[in-house]
Amino acid sequence: MNIGILTSGGDCPGLNAVIRGAVRKGVRSEHMTFSGIRDGWRGLLEDDIAPLTTHDVRGISGRGGTILGTSRTHPYSQGGPEQMKRVIAARGIDAIIAIGGEGTLAGAARLVRDDGLPVVGVPKTIDNDLDNTDYTFGFDTAAEIATEAIDRLRTTAESHHRCMVVEVMGRNVGWIALHSGMAGGAHAILIPEFPVDYEQIYAWVRSAHDRGRAPLVVVSEGFMPAGADEQVADKGRDRDGRIRLGGIGNHLAPMIEDATGIETRSTLLGHLQRGGQPTAYDRVLATRLGMAAVDLAANGSWGQMASLSGTDIVSVSMESAVDKLKLVPQQRWDEVQVLLG
Amino acid sequence: MNIGILTSGGDCPGLNAVIRGAVRKGVRSEHMTFSGIRDGWRGLLEDDIAPLTTHDVRGISGRGGTILGTSRTHPYSQGGPEQMKRVIAARGIDAIIAIGGEGTLAGAARLVRDDGLPVVGVPKTIDNDLDNTDYTFGFDTAAEIATEAIDRLRTTAESHHRCMVVEVMGRNVGWIALHSGMAGGAHAILIPEFPVDYEQIYAWVRSAHDRGRAPLVVVSEGFMPAGADEQVADKGRDRDGRIRLGGIGNHLAPMIEDATGIETRSTLLGHLQRGGQPTAYDRVLATRLGMAAVDLAANGSWGQMASLSGTDIVSVSMESAVDKLKLVPQQRWDEVQVLLG
Amino acid sequence: MNIGILTSGGDCPGLNAVIRGAVRKGVRSEHMTFSGIRDGWRGLLEDDIAPLTTHDVRGISGRGGTILGTSRTHPYSQGGPEQMKRVIAARGIDAIIAIGGEGTLAGAARLVRDDGLPVVGVPKTIDNDLDNTDYTFGFDTAAEIATEAIDRLRTTAESHHRCMVVEVMGRNVGWIALHSGMAGGAHAILIPEFPVDYEQIYAWVRSAHDRGRAPLVVVSEGFMPAGADEQVADKGRDRDGRIRLGGIGNHLAPMIEDATGIETRSTLLGHLQRGGQPTAYDRVLATRLGMAAVDLAANGSWGQMASLSGTDIVSVSMESAVDKLKLVPQQRWDEVQVLLG
Amino acid sequence: MNIGILTSGGDCPGLNAVIRGAVRKGVRSEHMTFSGIRDGWRGLLEDDIAPLTTHDVRGISGRGGTILGTSRTHPYSQGGPEQMKRVIAARGIDAIIAIGGEGTLAGAARLVRDDGLPVVGVPKTIDNDLDNTDYTFGFDTAAEIATEAIDRLRTTAESHHRCMVVEVMGRNVGWIALHSGMAGGAHAILIPEFPVDYEQIYAWVRSAHDRGRAPLVVVSEGFMPAGADEQVADKGRDRDGRIRLGGIGNHLAPMIEDATGIETRSTLLGHLQRGGQPTAYDRVLATRLGMAAVDLAANGSWGQMASLSGTDIVSVSMESAVDKLKLVPQQRWDEVQVLLG
Missing domain, CATH: 3.40.50.460 (Phosphofructokinase domain)
Incomplete structure (x- = not known):
């Protein structure tokens, strides 16, 4: 099984740990191969893709940024899903792990739902605004x-x-x-x-x-x-x-x-x-999410993403994560009042 | 209501944030007063106690260690619960917030169960070995x-x-x-x-x-x-x-x-x-636990402690936290295998 | 001998280390006493001064800011040197250590030269623009x-x-x-x-x-x-x-x-x-300068300041430090060119 | 002119900044080429050498360790200077920049003096024990x-x-x-x-x-x-x-x-x-020393090393740096006494 990985949207500490976790897991326990897609959807649309090996990901979990690059290219621009299908077929890519925030995951969910593309997700945002996951790395x-x-x-x-x-x-x-x-x-x-x-x-x-x-x-x-x-x-x-x-x-x-x-x-x-360097917390979370995304891909769980629930990594639908923003709830706002002033 | 606070056992980044959270919450929204008990159970047994005001706790949430001092004195030494009752009565203390790890919480639970002392707990350990709480600060x-x-x-x-x-x-x-x-x-x-x-x-x-x-x-x-x-x-x-x-x-x-x-x-x-300085994660968790412990005391929930469950602070019994060590489970061990070697 | 200390101008990591170094040195080896002048020249003009003991300065060398406060009050405002003389006489202050940048040191030099006030200096600036000192702390x-x-x-x-x-x-x-x-x-x-x-x-x-x-x-x-x-x-x-x-x-x-x-x-x-916290380099430099300023005061070296030359702390006139800005020289600019582009 | 670079002895934060400074300077202003010698003298004795380009050194000044590797191999082992001469001749190396501490510089000085090898030095030690330089990076x-x-x-x-x-x-x-x-x-x-x-x-x-x-x-x-x-x-x-x-x-x-x-x-x-990552101070010092070493090589100043004097980088003989340990002098010891106890 050949897995394409892409990082899309604003960068975020922990992206490299996701990539490493996925590649290590996929190569070692699932005998997968990996393709690094450059700059998010742009690389998929423009076929800017290169093999990604365990050697490429060594020592990167503590490094900021993303070795794959990122962009804000929209998945429905430049030929969109039809173009992606051509690239995927030509490259022999069987599944895509899309690491991104609200926009990326919404796009990925639509690619699965409307166009049948084999995509699973990893939620990413420093803003922590994604629903249905306790925290996001970054x-x-x-x-x-x-x-x-x-x-x-x-x-x-x-x-x-x-x-x-x-x-x-x-x-x-x-x-x-x-x-x-x-x-x-x-x-x-x-x-x-x-x-x-x-x-x-x-x-x-x-x-x-x-x-x-x-x-x-x-x-x-x-x-x-x-x-x-x-x-x-x-x-x-x-x-x-x-x-x-x-x-x-x-x-x-x-x-x-x-x-x-x-x-x-x-x-x-x-x-x-x-x-810059992610905290230990974010490195651990990101690594676990990357490994879990490989399981989702291996199981053909298209449209699902890896998510944190308590101390567990679980599978939820990408659509449930972007359906609405995760706001600070009333209870957390009430709680903090005695500390102000 | 007058609340005594003590920190007991090995020190731990975040102790001061618990203390500050409790005092701010208690003084501001519950009109409580606070008594700082020096060096854990020792201070309670030896009546080494001083008033603790919002002024005393200002700016301390980012500081390592504990402004109250700590020790490994056992609660059933030096006169034990009977001596504590005398001190509490003389000081007019209505409740005790005990911040500590396995030994402290087990002792506190016994003081409640066997001797009727008004104690609530806050779990503390860098080792993360307490059960029934997702993580502990430190x-x-x-x-x-x-x-x-x-x-x-x-x-x-x-x-x-x-x-x-x-x-x-x-x-x-x-x-x-x-x-x-x-x-x-x-x-x-x-x-x-x-x-x-x-x-x-x-x-x-x-x-x-x-x-x-x-x-x-x-x-x-x-x-x-x-x-x-x-x-x-x-x-x-x-x-x-x-x-x-x-x-x-x-x-x-x-x-x-x-x-x-x-x-x-x-x-x-x-x-x-x-x-040294606690991380932001630990400061937030510790502050929230300190505030929640005040609620437990206000409600007379003796024997209970504040605990992290997902993103929520909940109340669980101290006995449930020390009943058994929280071990790294098989699933987490299996998960990490592909990263080794 | 009673020494007044003040910090003036923009704050700077290391100010507290200077204060601690001066007080420790003065109390321990010169049997001096110290007076903490609040908010730079303002405290001296308005007699906002309190005793400063070794207890007050313990553990502060790693803390940012200045425990004495600072301001941009000009020494020739609010009654100026005549008012200062009255305050100094009333307080029994024998010497002043002024810790500050270009403006502070120029003012201090003038107070010595024109008005005969007993002032020595410690150079302070994060900008490193003072002449006649290799580096300044901060x-x-x-x-x-x-x-x-x-x-x-x-x-x-x-x-x-x-x-x-x-x-x-x-x-x-x-x-x-x-x-x-x-x-x-x-x-x-x-x-x-x-x-x-x-x-x-x-x-x-x-x-x-x-x-x-x-x-x-x-x-x-x-x-x-x-x-x-x-x-x-x-x-x-x-x-x-x-x-x-x-x-x-x-x-x-x-x-x-x-x-x-x-x-x-x-x-x-x-x-x-x-x-925030000064680096170890700045703490060491600041501590040494504080100790050297006490020697200057003990010797009545009014108008002099402690200065770094190579690895030595030496005495230079405050006027020489503020006479002209220490610019980045041509040679340092030439040196860096190969790294650009 | 082709310059070989080696790092020898215990590793030290800043080594990579020296290497980058030398390569950038040499390539850009002296039209030199560079050869990276692996693991100190070992690489020179065993001909374990590879081209070192500006591409290889990009972004490394903040990274700990040394991209060239290091060892404690003695320069007079394994054939010693005669073997080195053969390797240098075969590789077309015109000069060697040896970055190291007391042992390395003493060896390098002897290679120049006794055997006529074209070596210049850069002093390196976290211990700061080298004479004739104010500080060493690390x-x-x-x-x-x-x-x-x-x-x-x-x-x-x-x-x-x-x-x-x-x-x-x-x-x-x-x-x-x-x-x-x-x-x-x-x-x-x-x-x-x-x-x-x-x-x-x-x-x-x-x-x-x-x-x-x-x-x-x-x-x-x-x-x-x-x-x-x-x-x-x-x-x-x-x-x-x-x-x-x-x-x-x-x-x-x-x-x-x-x-x-x-x-x-x-x-x-x-x-x-x-x-780990060197401080800004060490990165600047190391970069300047690396650039200065290229000047020494360009001038054929064999046996000399780049050295810090005040704020200047100067040239001193390697022998003068290793002649005796730079001890903490009596005056610095006296100075610190008031801070103890």
Whole structure:
């Protein structure tokens, strides 16, 4: 059995561990061979594919990025499934492991359902916004990097008696902000799921300041204050829908300074959160998912993906993972309230 | 309501985050007051107790160790429960949150069951050996530190074409070795639950070496090779039952060198694994457990402890957590086989 | 002898190690007592001063920030030297150790020269722009943090075949960019001392891209391309003269993308570079400088500061350190050329 | 001009940065070609040599170890200089850059002086024991790793009210112990150059304990207490003359515990200190040394090596670097005294 592997969408710490886990498992216990598809769907559409051996994957589980490259090419562009079928047939590829986030998995599910392509999935996102999986690899690393940054910024804030605003990633969900904010001891955590208004933010900042602390505000890139001007909300989104340059953190900092009289600085962590070595947690999770994906392929479980449930790796349908965003639930938001302010 | 908190047994990254989470939650939403009990059961038996305020716990969630101190004093020594009752009554303490591992929780469960003391628990162990909880805080940090060490040792091993043996903690279970070995790309992972023999170890080392790799062996301190001389097994345990000095890593290294002819070095990570800043994962888990323990106390759920189940914090009985060790299961052992050798 | 200590200007990893080194040395070998002056010159002008004991400084050498707080209050504001003299006399302070950068040391030198105040100095700046000292503490930490960030960004850049622009601190000099760029393997290093034009930048980016690399551009915040529009140069400086928001990195990224056709992203490291734990190098240097400053005070060497020369700590005049900026010299610029492109 | 490069002796963070710096410089500005000699002198004696291109060295400056491999093969074994001359002639090698420590540089100096081989050097040692150079790359990384370890061990020691002994590398000199001990806030620093007796060690430990601290002892592997039994001194040296297993830290810990009554634990950092990613400081220094070595080769400066003097890279004779060990001088020992106890 020959398995094609591709990584698609934004890169994510742990991708290489998935690839290694799959290749090691497939070669050693299933006598499979592997084909590395370059840059996600682009490589499949353009037949940019090369053999992938155990030698190619040695020592890579701790390396950031993806040795296969990635892109945002859409699977239904450039000839789409018909073109893919030609490439797959010519290459003798029997199954495809697609490692990606919401868009990739939705595309893969459709390729299976509508076009009968033999695809299984591995969920990937630093944002942790995929449903039907407890966590996705990449999230732990992103939360760890954000926490380390918050630790650093705290000392400079305290020395200068400043308020510090830290903008973290997360797209439309607040998981990275919630976890790094809890871990870093933030006085305000601002997430898209629960859009508090400006006055609440100022109140948290003032409360921390009144107790002699340097107020620390962690804000998810997708957060928008309740009652914010629409102009604020629309300004400066980049091609991924993320707020560019200005950013919500840079929007909030001067407003906090004006409202509270406390000198305020903003830091936008940006791409730091998705690069570099994955944590041990993410390496283990990614390796296990890669190995499980090979089982799915061996069993012909097209349309299924490997998923974390508690401490187990289970099989769920890709469609169930992308059906809706996994939001921070009310209970987690209630839980964190006593830590704020 | 006045809550006494104590930390008992070996220290563990995240203890301070539990303490902070409990105090913040209790003071802010339950109008509780807190008493810090010094050095575990010792402080309770000797009335070494001081008020613990939100001021005392500010900024501590990222700090290693425990601000309350810890000891291995047994709860049934020095007057035991009767003495504790006198201290509790004199101090006006209404409930005790005991943060500890197997021994602490077993003692706490008995204090509730046999002596009617108002105790709730928070599970703590870097070894991840407690049952009825998915993970315990401290484990993620220990596995991360071990993985970083393995990453470092790999480069020196490769430069010298050596085999490197790394001994990690874990007491009688292999979780730290399993996770850090998977994350670090080990060629042999040796854990107490599955005692392979010397020949299997040599075979893994030779296999990696034959492929041009520097063989990397991760061994859990509690591992003993199948067929090992009893003298080896008994030698040099310290007061905690851990192998001292010599250690299993130092035992294996010369044997591997002699059997395979490959120069072999051993490193014993030791206390590095339990000190220093907790990872973001552990800080979040520990904070949530501390907050949940306050709910248990508020509800009078004596004998219960806060526990991780999937992504939820739930309540389970302390007895269920210590009833038996949580071993690495057969399925996880089978899963990792394709990565070895 | 009673010594007042103050930290002034932007905070810097290592400040606490200076304070600890001075107090330990003064108390133990010179029988001095110490007074902690809050928030730089502000505390001296407003008599915000408290005793500083060896107990206060224990365990702080590895902590970021400054336990004394800092501010940008000017020494010749609020009553200036006459007011200081009153405070010093009332407090019984015999000497002041002023820890600060260019502005602080220039102010301190003038207080000695014009007003006869008993001040000695310790040079501090992450920018490494002080003359007559080989390095200043804080610089090594800043360069290390920037390098770690570049390492992270490289993997994401490579996975996406992108160009990555990283803006680092440094004010009007390029030391942080030079060192982190060399350490991180940058393909373009842009520093204020050597303002190359846009075409040169594009050429370096194209050259790296043509060899299959993800082009990595490290730019110092004070860099301005030769031939840049004056509007670009003036836009968006903050109160410290640093480029705010937009920043030079954010200016360059779209221009590079447009000129080369290579997708380009920008990251502004910002305050991350000056917070958190100092490196071992900075802790040792800072500790030694703190101890040497006590010797200067004991000897009445007013107007002198402790300085690093090779591996020795020597005494130089504060005026000599601030007389001119320490620029990256031509020879260091020539040296790095073969690494670019 | 064709340049052979070799790395010899114990591995050291920064070796790859030297190799990259040399190759980039030589290829780009001197039109040289390079030959990678495997495993130090072994590769030269056995003609185990391959072309080394700029492609081979891309992205390696941050990687630990050495891509060329290393060994302890002596240059005067296996046919020695005559054999080397045959290999060099056959390969068309015009110069050799030997990167190594005391033994390697002494051998290289002799090959130049006695046998007329065209060799220049780059000094390398984590121990910082080479004379006539301010620092050697690898030392900063080793001191940083040791300091991070000490930071971790401190928290566990404080929680348990224990004394912690940390044994660091350094061979016959105390530089790593001195710097990591200063940076980590050690209460006792024990180095070979100044062999204090057991009573002094106990006094430092008691003094720290009496002030409520967890005593922290940093001991260099080459330290031996004044008045120590000769049996202690001789026991358990490994092939490199380093104390194996037992180690001086493991020797001291029970003695401290017995003498002071304070529970004491020992940690031996071992090979962790020489592996993994080099610090930014070491990468910059190593890169500059590699580039300077190419200049030496281009100029035919046989017998010379690149060396750090202040902030400059200069040329000194290899013989001057190995003539005597660079010991920790009396003045640095006096300086650190106020920090101990």
